[in-house]
Amino acid sequence: MMTTTLNETSTLVYERPHSLAACNTNYCPGCTHGVAHRLLAEAIDELGLRERTILVAPVGCSVFAYKYFNMDGCEAAHGRAPAMATGIKRVQPDKMVITYQGDGDLASIGMAEIVHAAARGENITTIFVNNAIYGMTGGQMAPTSLPGQKTTSSPFGRDTILTGYPVRMSELLSTLDGAAYIVRRSLHDIANIRKAKKAILTALKVQMNGMGFSMVELLSSCPTNWGLEPVEALHWIEHNMIPAFPLGDYKVIAEVRSL
Amino acid sequence: MAKEMLKGNIAIAEAAVRAGVEAYFGYPITPQTELLEHMSKRMIELQRVFLQAESEVAAINMVYGAACTGVRVMTSSSSPGFSLMQEGLSYIAGSDLPCVVVDVMRGGPGLGNILPSQGDYFQITRSAGHGDYHPIVLAPSSVQEAIDLTTLAFDLADQYRHIVIVAADGLIGQMMEPAELPPMQSVRTNRPDWALTGADGRQPNSIASFYLKAEEEEAFNQKIQNRLHEIRDAEQRFVEYYTDDCELLVVGYGSAGRIALSAVQTARDNGIKVGLFRPLTLWPFPEKRLSELTDMIGACLVVEMSAGQMIEDVRLATGGQIPVGFYGRMGGVIPMPDEILQAITTHCRQLKHGEGAFTPLERVNS
Amino acid sequence: MQTEFIFAGFGGQGIMFAGQVLAYAGMDAGLESTWIPSYGPEMRGGTAHCCVVLADRPIGSPVVRNPQVAVVFNNPSFEKYESNVTTGGLLVYNSSLITLSPTRDTVEFLPVPASAIADELGSMRLTNMVMLGAAISSRPVLDLEDIKHALEEHLPAHRRDLLQANFKALERGMECAVKPVLTR
DSSP states (O other), X not given: OOOOOOOTTOOOOOOOOTTBOSSOOXXXXXXXXXXXXXXXHHHHHHTTOGGGEEEEEOSSGGGGHHHHBSSEEEEOOTTOHHHHHHHHHHHOTTSEEEXXXXXXXXXXXXXXXXXXXXXXXXXXXXXXEEOSSBTTTTSBOOTTOOTTOOBTTBTTOOOHHHHOOOOOHHHHHTTSTTEEEEEEEEOSSHHHHHHHHHHHHHHHHHHHXXXXXXXXXXXXXXXXXXXXXXXXXXXXXXXXXXXXXXXXEEEEOHHHHTO | OOOEXXXXXXHHHHHHHHTTOOEEEEOOOTTSHHHHHHHHHHXXXXXXXXXXXXXXXXXXXXXXXXXXXXXXXXXXXOHHHHHHTHHHHHHHHHTTOOXXXXXXXXXXXXXXXXXXXXXXXXXXXXXXXXXXXXXXXXXXXXXXXXXXXXXXXXXXXXXXXXXXXXEEEHXXXXXXXXXXXXXXXXXXXXXXXXXXXXXXXXXXXXXXXXXXXXXXXXXXXXXXXXXXXXXXXXXXXXXXXXXXXXXXXXXXXXXXXXXXXXXXXXXXXXXXXXXXXXXXXEESOOHHHHHHHHTXXXXXXXXESSSSSTHHHHHHHHTTSSOEEEEEOOTTOOOOHHHHHHHHHHHHHHHHTOTTOOOOOOSSOO | OEEEEEEEEETTSSHHHHHHHHHHHHHHTTOEEEXXXXXXXXXXXXXXXXXXXXXXXXXXXXXXXSOSEEEEOSHHHHHHHHXXXXXXXXXXXXXXXXXXXXOOSSSEEEEEOHHHHHHHHTOGGGHHHHHHHHHHHHSOSSOHHHHHHHHHHHSOGGGGGGHHHHHHHHHHHHHHTTSOBOOO
């Protein structure tokens, strides 16, 4: 953690959350993984959970998340973070267990694990970063890629005749009785970032209160693989992703509303 | 405790319970399902963790998660399910974590059948997943051994922070025979210092199998290899019968080993100088003792319920100094004592013809 | 000494339990003893069988291909095991249900009207013990008392009220075995 020396006339308005490790990340300029990390770290700090949280990192761009957070963490096999988190949570129900997963990890190879964790009402929290592309492997088509979206494995644009349609995970998981809190937020501007933070706080409180499975889906940018400038990428979220993945609360059980 | 008639699958489950297993994750598959069913009752009664996973893939990754917290954890499956676990096993190996996996082997490849087989020898001893490692593999030949080796499995897993596989087959899993269970051990309350228990008052722990730099990955691999070397030195286990004066040494493990013992006993009754070498550890393979025995015998006859997999380890251990013959049945067919006796007789006759006259039998009985 | 038994019939005829009682009795009498069922899909409704081996030295295979004694409860099992019984072996069959006739002359046959006897004793569930009684008296590896003791120890709690009836069924089975028949 950075140390800050303040004199009598200055006020601390911004610092690295204690839950974020003091290290550089491998994320590209303009990528919103950094924002997502910070929001999660702030929420953990504010709820005083760092010392009893275990973070499960995915395979994907955020593969090193277990190093970027200043807390106990581990690295799951591709898509298996919900299963690994289940193992951790079942033997230590008093700990907070969080998975941090991308769209290839969660919605493609890990579809079975996330669906069944939600169906069991596994008392874990998932931060689902959806940027409609495989980032780590260099921009291939993801299960959430939009129709017509050009990627390195759909160079002519995603052809729905050949490859079908994007999977809307929040909507899908919201049909399961074990899910307590499923919402979709976006990281493309300040107002939405604030809403995302609030949702993450709620999701963690859902777990603290043993209410069942919670997930916050965050629409996120990938300027590098989308071939856009960072600001253009934020606009792309707004104009292209949000119409396909509408923001909103997909499952909020009554007990959560009273939190 | 007195002997009781116990079914292999249930004996293994109860031995694990008594060894203090804190969490079990599994998926139904014949012929190991009674193991999972026993756990579903006992673990809940004892307020420990039992969870039926959505797949073997999920089950092994749940094991991976629970192993990160430093508890005694296990899963069980049978051949096709074990194949699905290879991914998780490799991650567990790459993270230096202890766990116990039971494979009650059945006929394959593919869906195969539910009958006893030893066709998983390669997949469980060579690596059980991608990358350079070997699990420790224990092979019981009776219900009593299944109990004893399951207990040992947890101790070895903890001692070496390593995967230990109990390799049984449908015969051991399904049969009942008299056996004695050990007393109940209490569940450990302390957690190792590397466990993920929350970074309260200490630096964070992280568990991963990820090394981007080749040199770092190589250094980690070297650490695994050093440990494997230590295990190879210390943990080779076997049982031998009539080896004082034998000319032909039968080598077989698990069910094939116990059936071969019947044949060897009958051969001895008939005055044939034959012995039996039964590996209890398939990895590390008991090569040291077998190598010593090589100097005293004329030939080996390997008996397996497969097309011949362990035979490769026998050939390595005997170093080409003696002929190594084979008798095996595949696809869930159990070799009967009289078939093995016939193979013994034929091999001994060939041995008597003197050096050079030995021609290994057909690899597999047709 | 090693004696191998197969019990075979429809699921629900008490095949598995009859074998288990014999295996328990063997263990209690200080013998090596194994029991193994046929398992998997064939358990559900079709024919089921189990093998029991009793011996005075370690048992190799618990699975038996050519038993010395086959105890069969229905026609399909009779058909299958008549040819499998080892030469000089014994086939005990439930003559109340089995309509087939013996064809081999190298095997002893013992017809037991087990279902009829069980019915007479008040419960068709006793058929298996009638058959077991007949089987052990024809191959006296164990005493009736060993079997009774095993039953006493291992009869499930909810069937306890049938203990005396089970004893009676064993005895009636033994009586049937006074003179095994050598056919043809």
